[in-house]
Amino acid sequence: MTPDNRPVGIGGRTLYRFAGFELDQRRAELRGPDGESIKLRPKTFSLLLLLLENNGRVVGKQEVIDALWPNVHVGEDGLFQCVREVRVALGDHRREMLKLVPGHGYILNVDVTDTPAVSPQDAAPAPADSVPVAPRTDGPSAPRHGGRGRMIALVVIGLCVVVGLGIGASVFGLDTFFGRRPPAIVVIPVVDASADPEGAEMAAAVTARLIDGLARIETVRVVMAQPEQAASLPAENTDFVIRGDLRREGRSWTLQARMIRTATGEVLAVAGASADGSGEDLELQQSRLAAGAGHLLAQRLNDLMEGGGDQTATPDSSAGGARFVIDQASASINQTSRERFGVAESMLQDALAAEPDDIDLAVALAGLQLRGVQMAWYTPQEVAAIQAQTQATLERARRAKPNSIPVAETYCRFLSATNRFVESLVECSRTLSLDPWDGLALYHVGLGQIHLGRFDDALATFEQADRLDTPTVSRWTWLLGAGWANLMLGRPEAALPWLHRSIAITPASGRSHMLLAVAYQQTGRLDEARAAMREGLRLRPGSTALNIAPPYKNASPAYIQASEHLIRVMVQTGLPER
Numbered sequence: 001m002t003p004d005n006r007p008v009g010i011g012g013r014t015l016y017r018f019a020g021f022e023l024d025q026r027r028a029e030l031r032g033p034d035g036e037s038i039k040l041r042p043k044t045f046s047l048l049l050l051l052l053e054n055n056g057r058v059v060g061k062q063e064v065i066d067a068l069w070p071n072v073h074v075g076e077d078g079l080f081q082c083v084r085e086v087r088v089a090l091g092d093h094r095r096e097m098l099k100l101v102p103g104h105g106y107i108l109n110v111d112v113t114d115t116p117a118v119s120p121q122d123a124a125p126a127p128a129d130s131v132p133v134a135p136r137t138d139g140p141s142a143p144r145h146g147g148r149g150r151m152i153a154l155v156v157i158g159l160c161v162v163v164g165l166g167i168g169a170s171v172f173g174l175d176t177f178f179g180r181r182p183p184a185i186v187v188i189p190v191v192d193a194s195a196d197p198e199g200a201e202m203a204a205a206v207t208a209r210l211i212d213g214l215a216r217i218e219t220v221r222v223v224m225a226q227p228e229q230a231a232s233l234p235a236e237n238t239d240f241v242i243r244g245d246l247r248r249e250g251r252s253w254t255l256q257a258r259m260i261r262t263a264t265g266e267v268l269a270v271a272g273a274s275a276d277g278s279g280e281d282l283e284l285q286q287s288r289l290a291a292g293a294g295h296l297l298a299q300r301l302n303d304l305m306e307g308g309g310d311q312t313a314t315p316d317s318s319a320g321g322a323r324f325v326i327d328q329a330s331a332s333i334n335q336t337s338r339e340r341f342g343v344a345e346s347m348l349q350d351a352l353a354a355e356p357d358d359i360d361l362a363v364a365l366a367g368l369q370l371r372g373v374q375m376a377w378y379t380p381q382e383v384a385a386i387q388a389q390t391q392a393t394l395e396r397a398r399r400a401k402p403n404s405i406p407v408a409e410t411y412c413r414f415l416s417a418t419n420r421f422v423e424s425l426v427e428c429s430r431t432l433s434l435d436p437w438d439g440l441a442l443y444h445v446g447l448g449q450i451h452l453g454r455f456d457d458a459l460a461t462f463e464q465a466d467r468l469d470t471p472t473v474s475r476w477t478w479l480l481g482a483g484w485a486n487l488m489l490g491r492p493e494a495a496l497p498w499l500h501r502s503i504a505i506t507p508a509s510g511r512s513h514m515l516l517a518v519a520y521q522q523t524g525r526l527d528e529a530r531a532a533m534r535e536g537l538r539l540r541p542g543s544t545a546l547n548i549a550p551p552y553k554n555a556s557p558a559y560i561q562a563s564e565h566l567i568r569v570m571v572q573t574g575l576p577e578r
Helices: 042-053 061-068 077-090 164-172 174-178 199-215 227-232 282-305 318-332 338-354 359-374 380-400 405-417 421-434 439-451 455-468 472-488 492-505 510-522 526-539 557-573
Strands: 014-018 021-024 029-031 098-101 105-108 112-116 184-187 221-224 240-249 252-261 267-276
Touching: 014 042, 021 042, 042 061, 042 077, 042 105, 061 077, 061 105, 077 098, 184 199, 199 221, 199 240, 199 252, 199 282, 240 282, 252 282, 267 282, 282 405, 282 455, 338 359, 359 380, 359 405, 380 405, 405 421, 405 439, 421 439, 439 455, 439 472, 455 472, 472 492, 472 510, 472 557, 492 510, 510 526, 510 557, 526 557
Parallel strands: 184 221, 184 240
Antiparallel strands: 014 021, 014 112, 021 029, 098 105, 240 252, 252 267
């Protein structure tokens, strides 16, 4: 992005037309064949614009990175994310329009015409507070191109942040959009304090990954500086400094990162992360070190920006008490069982009764109860009441804290639990624009992809969550998701280790054992399949082939077909038909 926070190339008067789409530079807008605006993150818009400006020519990866991130050193993950988002926006699931030329870069393989854009009077930017709602689709095969009478499917994946924030910031600049300068974060390269031959290389790689992730946070600006520059940083231009030390302790690498307020020198957060250094996968170790620290820093930044960052709060104060109860409730369900879940629910209900206006407590309770809904721990009547209360809570919370990670995360879960999968992908991606390391949001992205029949995409998303491995409290969810996705793809042998790892963390989910029964049955381990089903039925009594599947509303035909096949296999392992 350019220094004034506009997408690369914005400021011209060109209107590009291609494959039924229009990209309007002046409005920073992509429009579909029906004229409907397709909202993109500024970086994604910039990539599409760059490819259109160079239509018919292969644009090298480094050229793209230099254009989109001119002042920040980033890895290729950010580029790959933008490429995926462009393909989704164009409905290019077969990768026929945006093509990878191995070893060279990317080329946009479409016929393009460019004309002067309409006058500024006729092209006023869309209101900054407009939030698009992606139209629903019955599956990934719904038509993407066409004229009158044809539906346009906007299936938004992984990390595509489709929100009014992105387009408003790209048009007006973040200063104007927020009414203030967005916080600036200076990242000092991680110091190698390991005395290990690989330490300097590891520290540099972790620094690059940490900067790459922080640069994806839509509400901040990131600058890199050398250690000797830190003392002379002007406080009026920088808000926070992040420093880190990397050490080798036995077989493990440990990263400790500190976030410091530039003006006062106050340490606002200390984020630690460790990774097993005995394996050969250095990239996995680097990813988990950066993610472990980055996730905590992103959460702390969000607390500060959303008004929940009182460092003086104690467990007895209002703000500190709410945070203490929320943390305790989360810890109590790390290894979820129905009993531990009940304890966590009671803790939050009691705290909310004492502080009925506390939005953080209300959102935490809503998120917990939605988890119970997805675990099938409530009656149908209770589910209906919880969903109605959750919707009211989230509407109030979104008005009060529009950029809150817990609010966005809970709304993402709510849309998933109510089978609004396309919309859940949008909101989960918005969560990831505030915390790119949020594994729970990635889990719900994968969940939406599964229900939309995109099993390969879902597996890739769950595997990405596992590479980040944050937050650990949610680890069992993406492990279960990866096992489930492998079963939907007809790969029972590959599903087994994922399911075993998930059950080892959270053994009280009946559905996990039932999926394990399917994997055993399909690999010929029949006795183990029946034993797994017996455990699943013990944990989820009353389950039958008629009620085990979640509602098929808004699910794709591919998902329904694969799900019904799994249920037939479950019946073979002992699931009652009625």
